[in-house]
Amino acid sequence: xxxxxxxxxxxxxxxxxxxxxxxxxxxxxxxxxxxxxxxxxxxxxxxxxxxxxxxxxxxxxxxxxxxxxxxxxxxxxxxxxxxxxxxxxxxxxxxxxxxxxxxxxxxxxxxxxxxxxxxxxxxxxxxxxxxxxxxxxxxxxxxxxxxxxxxxxxxxxxxxxxxxxxxxxxxxxxxxxxxxxxxxxxxxxxxxxxxxxx
Amino acid sequence: xxxxxxxxxxxxxxxxxxxxxxxxxxxxxxxxxxxxxxxxxxxxxxxxxxxxxxxxxxxxxxxxxxxxxxxxxxxxxxxxxxxxxxxxxxxxxxxxxxxxxxxxxxxxxxxxxxxxxxxxxxxxxxxxxxxxxxxxxxxxxxxxxxxxxxxxxxxxxxxxxxxxxxxxxxxxxxxxxxxxxxxxxxxxxxxxxxxxxx
DNA sequence: CTTTGATCTGAACGGATGTTCAGATAAACC
DNA sequence: GGTTTATCTGAACATCCGTTCAGATCAAAG
Numbered sequence: 001x002x003x004x005x006x007x008x009x010x011x012x013x014x015x016x017x018x019x020x021x022x023x024x025x026x027x028x029x030x031x032x033x034x035x036x037x038x039x040x041x042x043x044x045x046x047x048x049x050x051x052x053x054x055x056x057x058x059x060x061x062x063x064x065x066x067x068x069x070x071x072x073x074x075x076x077x078x079x080x081x082x083x084x085x086x087x088x089x090x091x092x093x094x095x096x097x098x099x100x101x102x103x104x105x106x107x108x109x110x111x112x113x114x115x116x117x118x119x120x121x122x123x124x125x126x127x128x129x130x131x132x133x134x135x136x137x138x139x140x141x142x143x144x145x146x147x148x149x150x151x152x153x154x155x156x157x158x159x160x161x162x163x164x165x166x167x168x169x170x171x172x173x174x175x176x177x178x179x180x181x182x183x184x185x186x187x188x189x190x191x192x193x194x195x196x197x198x
Numbered sequence: 199x200x201x202x203x204x205x206x207x208x209x210x211x212x213x214x215x216x217x218x219x220x221x222x223x224x225x226x227x228x229x230x231x232x233x234x235x236x237x238x239x240x241x242x243x244x245x246x247x248x249x250x251x252x253x254x255x256x257x258x259x260x261x262x263x264x265x266x267x268x269x270x271x272x273x274x275x276x277x278x279x280x281x282x283x284x285x286x287x288x289x290x291x292x293x294x295x296x297x298x299x300x301x302x303x304x305x306x307x308x309x310x311x312x313x314x315x316x317x318x319x320x321x322x323x324x325x326x327x328x329x330x331x332x333x334x335x336x337x338x339x340x341x342x343x344x345x346x347x348x349x350x351x352x353x354x355x356x357x358x359x360x361x362x363x364x365x366x367x368x369x370x371x372x373x374x375x376x377x378x379x380x381x382x383x384x385x386x387x388x389x390x391x392x393x394x395x396x
Numbered sequence: 397c398t399t400t401g402a403t404c405t406g407a408a409c410g411g412a413t414g415t416t417c418a419g420a421t422a423a424a425c426c
Numbered sequence: 427g428g429t430t431t432a433t434c435t436g437a438a439c440a441t442c443c444g445t446t447c448a449g450a451t452c453a454a455a456g
Binding site for chain 1 (some may be wrong): 227349350357359361365375383387
């Protein structure tokens, strides 16, 4: 046998990435073989190499795509004018909503950093820093406006992102709290954590 | 060759666990072979099986030991009397100090959960819940005392722990901030995030 | 309908994997 | 000093790994 019925790169390509993301998130990069990814797609292992030069690049491209979509989505949604307080609320709600909607990619992008080559690691790490810097800028603006009391904007940005990303470890659709309620709980904490009068 | 000079289980046993923890933290459980652990200890792979029945148990025992030491250390340090506010400050500072002093074990205990068998996973997850419950109890006490405004103590506990554990991703000894300064920054955020008047 | 190019199979490569075990040697004990 | 026991080696087992590639087959173009 060889080329199979209905085979088309526009279909198989995305399915390879979906299968890889799903399996990497569930079992980890090192524990997932190319043969397992291929099996999930319904193809032989060799066929995957029409879509990626190697396993490492497959992982890296998944992470890069996720980080770039994260940045692009925030840049598209970030309020143009308004107070730093309003921007911080927007960021908080955006981060929770975006990350819970892509739990697999978020998980992989954090857990599999050590499985990247040094070059690839640096690229992903740079994108992560870009994202943190977006929040840091909001905090600095709030301090300048006299509304926030934040002695260490960089560290506070990382702390808040860690807190918000933690939602992914317990949140489940159809749980006790809706996403809107979760957003409210976390925004309440974020707001108070950086507020001037406490 | 066979038994080597100076060989003794009291020495080799701890070295096996140290090497495994170190390598698991650096490269991940699945990416570390028994032969690599053995090489780090300076022994052949077969010798490891004098110290663990299998690789899975080696991972599990590292995680269990870490979680039990964490709980024991907090229970030994937790203030007996005093306000909830004082207990929360003690918890905050304890968590940062303990976790930064054992970054490898913390990392492994979080990252390698998916590589545990279901039974082992449930045990570690139970210990994690125990720890979260310690913080949750402090928050509930603060609410009862009228000092904290926390609508969701369980979720807030998880959020605060996620934020505090995040210190490990960036903190380095001999960095710009001392551990005491880091503690102060985080305690400032925690205090305000749960405070009544904000 | 024929040709061309994209897509996939199936087999193969060398090497790494976790685990077992008989046998060898050093340490501990009498 | 002799015996016992703990500790380790070295080889072996079947299985899996990422990757390559010639050849087969289907889809698309003319």
